[in-house]
Amino acid sequence: xxxxxxxxxxxxxxxxxxxxxxxxxxTGFYVGKxxxxxxxxxxxxxxxxxxxxxxxQIVVPRVENEPxxxxxxxxxxxxxxxxxxxxxxxxxxxxxxxxxxxxxEMGVAVTGSITCYVRDEIAALDPxxxxxxxxxxxxxxxxxxxxxxxxGVELLAEVIETIxxxxxxxxxxxxxNEAWYMETYTGHQWCAVKMPEDCVAVFGNEFMLGAxxxxxxxxxxxxxxxxxxxxxxxxxxTEDGLMDLFATYSGNDSLTNANNRRTWYGHVLFAPSTAGxxxxxxxxxxxxxxxxxxxxxxxxxxxRSRYEGTEWCPETxxxxxxxxxxxxxxxxxxxxxxxxxLPAAMSCVTWTCLANAEHSVYLPLxxxxxxxxxxxxxxxxxxxxxxxxxxxxxxxxCALSEQDRYHYGTGVRAYWHSVEQDLIETYPDVLAETLxxxxxxxxxxxxxxxxxxxxxxxxxxxxxxxxxxELTWYMIANTNTLRYTVGTGDLVEWEPFVPSIxxxxxxxxx
Numbered sequence: 001x002x003x004x005x006x007x008x009x010x011x012x013x014x015x016x017x018x019x020x021x022x023x024x025x026x027t028g029f030y031v032g033k034x035x036x037x038x039x040x041x042x043x044x045x046x047x048x049x050x051x052x053x054x055x056x057q058i059v060v061p062r063v064e065n066e067p068x069x070x071x072x073x074x075x076x077x078x079x080x081x082x083x084x085x086x087x088x089x090x091x092x093x094x095x096x097x098x099x100x101x102x103x104x105e106m107g108v109a110v111t112g113s114i115t116c117y118v119r120d121e122i123a124a125l126d127p128x129x130x131x132x133x134x135x136x137x138x139x140x141x142x143x144x145x146x147x148x149x150x151x152g153v154e155l156l157a158e159v160i161e162t163i164x165x166x167x168x169x170x171x172x173x174x175x176x177n178e179a180w181y182m183e184t185y186t187g188h189q190w191c192a193v194k195m196p197e198d199c200v201a202v203f204g205n206e207f208m209l210g211a212x213x214x215x216x217x218x219x220x221x222x223x224x225x226x227x228x229x230x231x232x233x234x235x236x237x238t239e240d241g242l243m244d245l246f247a248t249y250s251g252n253d254s255l256t257n258a259n260n261r262r263t264w265y266g267h268v269l270f271a272p273s274t275a276g277x278x279x280x281x282x283x284x285x286x287x288x289x290x291x292x293x294x295x296x297x298x299x300x301x302x303x304r305s306r307y308e309g310t311e312w313c314p315e316t317x318x319x320x321x322x323x324x325x326x327x328x329x330x331x332x333x334x335x336x337x338x339x340x341x342l343p344a345a346m347s348c349v350t351w352t353c354l355a356n357a358e359h360s361v362y363l364p365l366x367x368x369x370x371x372x373x374x375x376x377x378x379x380x381x382x383x384x385x386x387x388x389x390x391x392x393x394x395x396x397x398c399a400l401s402e403q404d405r406y407h408y409g410t411g412v413r414a415y416w417h418s419v420e421q422d423l424i425e426t427y428p429d430v431l432a433e434t435l436x437x438x439x440x441x442x443x444x445x446x447x448x449x450x451x452x453x454x455x456x457x458x459x460x461x462x463x464x465x466x467x468x469x470e471l472t473w474y475m476i477a478n479t480n481t482l483r484y485t486v487g488t489g490d491l492v493e494w495e496p497f498v499p500s501i502x503x504x505x506x507x508x509x510x
Contacts, residue, residue, distance in 0.1 A: 025049075025115040025205045027262055027325050028170055029302065030179065030287075032197040033340065037293040038428075041179055041197075043172040044335035045111050046303055046357065047091075047100055048327050054094045054383050054391045055332040055354055057376045057457075059369060060143065062087040062105065071141055077131035079159065081144060088143030089365045091332050091352050094379045094389070097136040101334030101352055102143035103367040107176050107344030109336040110142045110152055113169035116207045118185050119251045125232055126186035126224075129164030133184065142173065149175040153182055153192045153220055160188055160222065170207070176340040176347050180220075181286070183207050185249045189225050194218035199287035200294055202266020202302065204259035204323075207250040208286035211242035246283065255281055258323035261312065265325065268310075269302050270294060278310075296337070296351070296424055303333050303357040315405060326358045328402050332391075333357040342431065346438060346445070349427070355394035359401040359409055361416040361460055364427055368434065369450040373457040390461050397468045400475065408475065410496040412467055418502070419460070467499045 031042040047055070063069070063085045070078035088104035103109040113135040133156060141159075142152040152173040159165075164187045171182045172195075181201070182192035191209055195201070201208075212219045214226065229235040229248045236247035263284045267275035270290040306324040307313040314320050334352040346368035353360040354376075365372070375390050386392055401409035430452060438445035474497045 028114040030201040031294045034198040037295040041338040043174050046333045047331045053331045057372050074131045085144035099140035102139040103348035104143040105345045106147045107347040108146050109348045110139045110173045112171035116168045128187045132164035132166040133159045134166045149173040149180050189222045191221040200270050200290050204262035206259045209245045211238045330356045354391045356398040359398040360394045368446050373454045393464050407496045411498040415502040
């Protein structure tokens with residue numbers, strides 16, 4: 001959605017909940033290869049929206065030597081494409097835009113974006129431009145054009161310099177060798193830093209960069225990033241004389257509970273020994289070392305977190321005004337793993353779910369696949385409640401599960417967790433088998449892992465629809481208020497929903 005629309009959405013949320021929240025948008029995350037349990041780099045973000053936006057999964061094919069093509073930015077603007085563009089996987093909305101969680105055949109992955117905000121005084125110096133760089137298309141542009149993560153940063157910088165920037169965003173770009181974190185502030189100002197390999201990051205809708213060394217090879221930035229606020233008398237400096245980008249461009253007023261508490265909770269989940277008590281006005285470190293190496297399962301569960309174990313957990317505190325990480329308005333969520341010991345063409349695995357992470361399942365999309373299940377790429381002209389759209393099928397199961405997380409959602413979440421556990425354990429073997437085939441016949445390897453992926457998608461959709469039907473019947477069978485008054489009048493406990501496929505799986509295991 002446009003940045004203006006996001007601001008309107010945020011205002012409506014504020015008025016509706018009276019919390020002073022500045023955004024109902026996305027949560028970004030990063031795990032460096034030296035901080036992960038399996039040595040992979042992980043980037044991703046939750047795609048959150050207040051509207052009932054619907055998502056899909058696609059593979060955009062490689063185009064060889066076709067000059068004169070452009071990427072459409074809007075009805076009035078476009079960006080030229082190179083003669084040859086690369087194949088990439090993506091998880092766009094049904095209209096094909098907002099292509100987040102992109103991974104291309106060159107081993108470049110990008111996820112974006114996380115909406116942030118600048119001070120009004122800074123915005124006035126260099127206003128954003130209409131039809132400039134936007135989250136609706138920037139990930140697809142990088143996927144189509146770039147061979148390294150650094151190239152991705154440089155391409156976005158070129159776009160901003162040439163036609164300007166339309167939004168304030170945070171973007172994560174990674175390849176097999178390095179990963180970059182980029183903030184876009186105004187119409188033409190931005191900064192990017194190479195992310196440390198031994199650290200992790202989890203952050204809400206707030207800019208995170210403070211003082212950066214402009215002389216470092218690990219820092220890239222726009223020409224007037226430092227001079228523009230300095231000449232206007234708006235620059236804020238640290239004690240050692242470096243410009244504080246957060247204080248200069250964003251300011252402490254952006255540290256709202258809705259955003260900063262999610263950033264803090266990332267510390268609680270990944271580095272509890274140093275997290276400390278939450279303080280709204282505290283600026284938490286963007287990058288930090290975890291207490292233990294972070295597993296893929298921990299990343300998945302982080303995207304499902306709702307301040308469990310704290311006074312702000314809605315389910316235990318009754319605080320329904322809290323902006324949690326696992327908001328019910330997630331459109332999709334992607335966690336992209338980058339392997340540095342595989343060929344670039346199969347080095348990225350996008351683990352993604354087509355609805356709320358809390359009650360749906362992460363499935364892997366290798367960047368080697370050439371297609372997805374027909375239904376997953378289905379994009380009708382009219383959106384709405386249409387069970388032919390997988391997003392609707394996963395979303396409706398989430399909607400039921402989250403009406404009563406204990407009675408309705410426990411069994412759904414437990415079943416999907418068992419599926420994920422099996423995939424996390426077995427998918428490395430799938431990659432090893434694919435690699436062995438790739439070394440002799442890349443096309444056959446792509447065909448094999450594509451078929452595997454489609455089978456997974458179709459099975460997960462079948463499971464989601466079965467659980468939805470069974471959960472609906474369970475709700476029908478457990479809505480009689482007499483169950484609480486029959487006999488002695490004592491409260492009658494009723495057992496949580498258990499899907500039949502979970503019971504069948506237990507029987508098979510036995």
